[in-house]
Amino acid sequence: xxxxxxxxxxxxxxxxxxxxxxxxxxxxxxxxxxxxxxxxxxxxxxxxxxxxxxxxxxxxxxxxxxxxxxxxxxxxxxxxxxxxxxxxxxxxxxxxxxxxxxxxxxxxxxxxxxxxxxxxxxxxxxxxxxxxxxxxxxxxxxxxxxxxxxxxxxxxxxxxxxxxxxxxxxxxxxxxxxxxxxxxxxxxxxxxxxxxxxxxxxxxxxxxxxxxxxxxxxxxxxxxxxxxxxxxxxxxxxxxxxxxxxxxxxxxxxxxxxxxxxxxxxxxxxxxxxxxxxxxxx
Numbered sequence: 221x222x223x224x225x226x227x228x229x230x231x232x233x234x235x236x237x238x239x240x241x242x243x244x245x246x247x248x249x250x251x252x253x254x255x256x257x258x259x260x261x262x263x264x265x266x267x268x269x270x271x272x273x274x275x276x277x278x279x280x281x282x283x284x285x286x287x288x289x290x291x292x293x294x295x296x297x298x299x300x301x302x303x304x305x306x307x308x309x310x311x312x313x314x315x316x317x318x319x320x321x322x323x324x325x326x327x328x329x330x331x332x333x334x335x336x337x338x339x340x341x342x343x344x345x346x347x348x349x350x351x352x353x354x355x356x357x358x359x360x361x362x363x364x365x366x367x368x369x370x371x372x373x374x375x376x377x378x379x380x381x382x383x384x385x386x387x388x389x390x391x392x393x394x395x396x397x398x399x400x401x402x403x404x405x406x407x408x409x410x411x412x413x414x415x416x417x418x419x420x421x422x423x424x425x426x427x428x429x430x431x432x433x434x435x436x437x438x439x440x441x442x443x444x445x446x447x448x449x450x451x452x453x454x455x456x457x458x459x460x461x462x463x464x465x466x467x468x469x470x471x472x473x474x475x476x477x478x479x480x481x482x483x484x485x486x487x488x489x490x491x492x493x494x495x496x497x498x499x500x501x502x
Contacts, residue, residue, distance in 0.1 A: 221483040222452040223247035230457035238273040244472035248451045252281035267315035279319040280312045287326030293341035302344050306351045313355035321360050321389045324379050325369035341369050342382035349383035360389040360412050365396050365424050372398040373406035387412035393419035404442040415455035426456050430488030452479050466492040
């Protein structure tokens with residue numbers, strides 16, 4: 221149904237990682253790293269490994285913090301953040317990456333700050349969209365939880381209105397005040413890529429689909445309705461133990477199996493259980 225992908229949010233971008241993706245049948249990769257990781261990244265080597273193993277670099281997730289250094293919505297940091305990200309966009313585009321994931325803000329954001337932070341983020345995203353366009357790429361704005369900007373489809377639509385080239389990254393486990401299905405239908409064909417993970421509707425969890433409460437058959441149907449054509453791309457750490465008990469860490473093969481089970485309409489295999497007395501911040 222879709223090519224299967226995985227973020228490198230918990231694994232180094234190395235030959236071992238590319239080989240592991242290939243053995244498991246994962247087709248695409250999203251590079252996701254922090255400031256220090258991107259400073260060390262050898263883009264030429266990444267391009268060569270992508271070619272060698274036949275794993276496409278689908279997207280790059282630009283750093284989303286620390287919030288005292290990088291924040292598109294902070295008037296004191298916005299210009300620096302755009303300039304910093306512009307250099308990563310240039311380097312990524314040179315090896316064929318054409319989708320760059322942005323968090324539109326850090327947090328917490330107070331209600332009285334929200335209008336200013338929204339306007340600042342929109343200016344930052346418009347400027348970044350222009351930079352990306354010069355390199356044949358697009359900016360994908362990710363929906364976020366809690367007090368962050370982009371916490372529902374209404375806010376994502378407002379952020380996307382800053383520039384006609386902006387697109388959305390639909391994170392399935394970030395919506396705390398809106399049903400995921402509603403978000404997909406409201407944003408529609410502006411969704412250019414997704415981050416797949418499950419949760420309990422209490423807080424973001426980044427669990428494997430089947431471990432939470434999302435109706436995955438409904439999500440897949442909605443994505444078909446909007447003609448989504450990107451990959452089924454997981455954003456889950458191999459050792460994710462956020463409010464959950466597992467007997468072992470994930471393997472790359474676990475993601476390939478999970479996707480195939482979901483695509484077949486089957487109940488996905490899980491080997492975990494939530495921790496007792498699950499709370500919002502646990």
